Amino acid sequence: MSELPKTFDPAEIESRWYVHWETKGLFAPDRPGADPWTLVNPPPNVTGSLHIGHALDNTLQDILVRHARLKGKDARWVVGTDHAGIATQMVVERQLNAKQQKRTDFTREEFIAKVWEWKEESGGEITQQLRRLGCSMDWANERFTMDPGFSKAVLKVFVELYRQKLLYRDKRLVNWDPGLGTAISDLEVETTEVNGKFWHLRYPLADGSGFIEVATTRPETMLADMAVAVHPTDERYAALVGKQIKLPITGRLIPIITDEHADPELGSGTVKITPGHDFNDFEVGKRAGFKAGEMLNMLDAKAAITQTADGLIPLDLIGMDRFEARQRIVAMLEEDGALVRVEDRVIATPYGDRSGVVIEPWLTDQWYVDAATLAKPAIEAVRSGATKIVPKSWEKTYFNWMENIQPWCVSRQLWWGHRIPAWFAEDGSIFVAESEAEAQAEAGEGVALTQDSDVLDTWFSSALWPFATMGWPDADVKAAGRYPNDVLISGFDILFFWDARMMMQGLHFLGEVPFKTLYLHGLVRAADGQKMSKSKGNVVNPLGLIDSYGADALRFFMAAMESQGRDIKMDERRIEGYRNFATKLWNAARFAQSNGIGASTTIEPPKADLVVNRWIVAETVATVQALDLALADLRFDEAANTIYQFVWSRFCDWYLELIKPVLQGEGGVPATGLGADETRAVAGWVLDQILVMLHPFMPFITEELWSKMGSRDHELIVAKWPMADARALDPAAAQEIDWLIRLVSEIRTARTELNVPPGAKVDLVAWADAGPEVGVRLQRNAAVLQRLARVQEIRLTNQGLAGAAAQLVVDGVTFALPLEGIIDLEAERARLTKAIGAAEKERDGLAGRLNNPSFVERAKPEAVEKARADHAEKAAEAERLSAALARLG
Structure with missing residues (x-):
């Protein structure tokens, strides 16, 4: 065990662990005999830099990849970049313009050489930024849509589609960009x-x-x-x-x-x-x-x-x-x-x-794909369930577009890109082949050929991403278990431009869907709900958020806010809150170390006799079950909330507090004995399960804590996912500890509402006719009640109480806190009565404004919303204060 620093420092941890993971090759699929699990990353433009949409998209993917790896799968996350024809050519042309040069000063080959030079020197900045986010991609097999293997796949697809009469040259209208001098896509x-x-x-x-x-x-x-x-x-x-x-x-x-x-x-x-x-x-x-x-x-x-x-x-x-x-x-x-x-x-x-x-x-000659023919199997694949679209509500949009699909223009008037493998003879004949030699052989000796100067739309090449990245056509990707991919995560805005086209090409060339599940996430919007744009000045830089709060906090925010079918509103306060969540976990680990709690030596839960330990083991297993279900359904928000509530509330706020009387002896000397030993073993096991469950969401802090809690023979990234063993569920323990938590909470609430001084100790009284189980529970948990609820004496009585007392009810049983001599009861009644009147006055005034049609119709929406929130707050305050007054009788 290595002692944790007092302060949690995300920046230092993140840089150190990412280099360690990548250097050791822990992202690579290297588990012979394990079930293959594959996900391909939507390839960002080689010119791109990380924006908030990338942060969302890649966080969700990384959660699934890390989870699959922990579940024992041979997980591969394919990473790469798109050559981005127009964007890349523009970048290089701007560099030339800065030197008073232009593209046409060079031959096509010379210009393309300059693009490759730029790519080697400056391209791929975004891949370094993805590392900062913690993306566990298979960097050793990084792909590029212009690398030789990928280009071979592109040529093969073009030629075969042409020979099958599914790709042709035609004169039609296109979106023509006069500034760039090329056709462009609708996107x-x-x-x-x-x-x-x-x-x-x-x-x-x-x-x-x-x-x-x-x-x-x-x-x-x-x-x-x-x-x-x-x-x-x-x-x-x-x-x-x-x-x-x-x-x-x-x-x-x-x-x-x-x-x-x-x-x-x-x-x-x-x-x-x-x-x-x-x-x-x-x-x-x-x-x-x-x-x-x-x-x-x-x-x-x-x-x-x-x-x-x-x-x-x-x-x-x-x-x-x-x-x-x-x-x-x-x-x-x-x-x-x-x-x-x-x-x-x-x-x-x-x-x-x-x-x-x-x-x-603009009316011009271009190359087109017969998208209507290719779309038919892709439509049927979604109807039959071969590919499931999540959320299902996007199916209607998918069918509507696919059933009315137009010919797909795949040619662009650029120099950078996959040059179209078509050669023209002087008589207008066209020869399409994978190489000039093949085209010449087809045309015959002595026939002069000129290659088409256009290149292919980048969406044409990226449509092959799920199988061309795996080595197709040279490799049998289906036999290797890498096709179809298990899931594709994509923004809904490229459903047609990329996702649907992958469906069409995958089904046509491999006879099977390219991915079993297509998950479409929403947009990340500004805090006021507007779409982010540079012109509005509301763009958020994810790298700046990482600098401020750490990658773990940003990742957890993305997961917690990703609710199927809804956009995400940016909220920096929430990200700060998840940074606080990481700090709370850090401090819990430090508490564990200071109390002799270290790494667990077993995957299965240790034997537990104490009710509190049986309870936390059962809670842990229930959390694993809920987390498994949420991730299986791609309910990222539900998954994040499940682990958050368990860590913050059940483990940190309650379990660690409940076990203090067991762990801490007199005079600061750690307690010993069977109960203390059992508790340390259980607490260490639960903390281990937390680190594994939380790892897909917050990989950096969990890996750091895993390494510091004790000697391990492997990193957390390759640990085993917890078992959701229903035999560990313990209804009796759950009932008792839930009862104890409610009782402590009620006592704390009563003390706060009635202004009982924090240092004052009060008695807790229950009536003997409450039943023997209540007496047993009170006796068994006396130490906890005395510590957490500042209770002095716990007793059962058959008689009424002399003097005033606060009353509270838990599970139908009435308890009392005698307050005579502890607070000025009359003054407290007067204070509460006055506070209730003030709260009710404000509540009723706000209700009057909200019931006035003129205010609701004419006021700004944010003013109306604030009035509603204030009304709800004052109504709740009046109700709470009235309940407190009623406690005094």
Whole structure:
């Protein structure tokens, strides 16, 4: 046993233990014969740094991994980073810009070499930060989505999907980021409400017989209009359907068509159709019979005006930026008499999350995956229960998205990433193969080939994470028991972008779901419930919280607040409270050391005869049972609360106090004898069980205490999880100690409420007709009552008491505390009566405000909430004081 310092210092402990665990390889799966258990970490961007969402996600994963390891499983937590195509390329380009250089100053190969150089020097900062959080990842097998083995899997999947006609090249609309010059995913689009305009335009009929009015928030797109749509049932326009319109500025003739997309109740009931620049219009255009190759494009990759295929855009507009062109086109429409009116309007506008520029729907050739076909088995897997989604409420969202899934655009116009394994011949033929040599062999000798310059969307490669990280396609990951993974923990916001796509690819290539359970956690929000963002200035740095309170306290907060289906509100006071919880455990261990309590020598509970020891053994086993159930159901908050209540209340506040009379003899000399020896053995065993149960949540302090409580032949991280042996449950002991705790609590409450001086000792009286069991319990626990309740004499009586006494009832038995001569009874009655009146007055005043509709409706929500809380507090205070007065009779 090594004596613990008086002060708990998380920083010193955390740095020392993490290095020890990692250096000794204790995170690696190395248990031959044990059941494999696997979890893969959502790979953070190689450019990333730890944010509060990462802290939540990785804490929950680490709890499960450490628990599985303690349960004897051969646990592997796969760790790695994503190459993050756009983000990484931007980082390196910014570095070049700082040196007055740009990407195009270099060949593609030279630029990629610079990215790899950056990755080796600066990439992976987040992996060091994950270590600070205590994540017990398999670092020896760290993966990267661009490492050779992973890249081999990506190429194989692309080629096989192409050969199975599930991956193809097509011209469709994409979210185009003009700032980055690439297509981006929906996840990378941020929609923001901005003040804009709504322009009403007059389009003349080609025969000169009239006009039709349309409205738009993007008047520049009229340069590529191909139709005007009206609803099939809109009688106002029935006679015009099929007629031609002659567009202002371009003079293009376009038809009036019918489509249900046009809403008769909205504005004029007409909609201008620009299929090459609007997602809804694209679908309308297809229904009208326009082929994608025929749809007009009026923007280049930088969102500047370009000539359409029919050459009708005025030359002075060509090359003009889209927003500059907007002003010019509005002026031209006004000059032409085609501008009816302009309204101010708040418009939901899509922005690129990295570039910060407005996104354009842009018609371009891209590679697509037939997601609808791949989605069918993934839908069935969740319906059949092969993969369970927790919370179950997310199933409806999953089914809705998967059943309406669109083709998945998987190409990006970047240099950094997995280059698409497709080669083009001069005649337009495409050859897809895993290598250029294979493509050339397929094309034939002498056929010049040029490789596609695009790279794959990073979500395409990360969709292979559950099996490509295990060595697929070279290794049989199913035979090794590493696939499917046992569980995946993910934020709900990537359910479609990552989780569902892993389901699709895993089922398609391995014929089995990639994970048995998918757990979706919520967001960590600011204390006021708002979403955290840099612009709001409410982002919380988890590393700063670790510096202030320790990783254990932050981890426990994350677990305790993670309630299925709900977001977490940041509350630094709670984190501070869990730091206090760690300190309380530390002090309990120091108390144990000072009283001769050390490490247990047995996994099974020691033999116990004393009621208090039988009780704590039973409480420990019940806690193990409750903890096992909570973790099996992924109820992290329930699991954290279970161990918290047991450690703080049952063990520290009560058990250690209840055993002091047994452990501490006269004059500070430790007690000896069978009862003391038994108690030390039981207390040491219970503390060991606490350290093991708490370890998944608070790994650092528990490992430190484990090492200091006695000689061990192994670290706590590889100890054995406690046995939930129901034979150790002891209802009789539980009833007696629970009764004792309630009796002590009632006496303490009465003393406090009636202003009995802390140093004053009072008698405890029970009536003899209470039954023999009460007398036996009082006699058996006399020492505890005298110590914890400041009771002097305990006696049974058949007679009434002379003088005033406070009365309290426990389990239907009335006890009395004679107070004559200890307090001024009349003064105390007067004090209580006055305090009750004051509390009731405040209670009733608050009730009046809350019953006033004007206050509830007009006051700020936080003011109403505070009034409700104050009312509840004053009502409880009045009730408590009235009960105290009633005790005096």
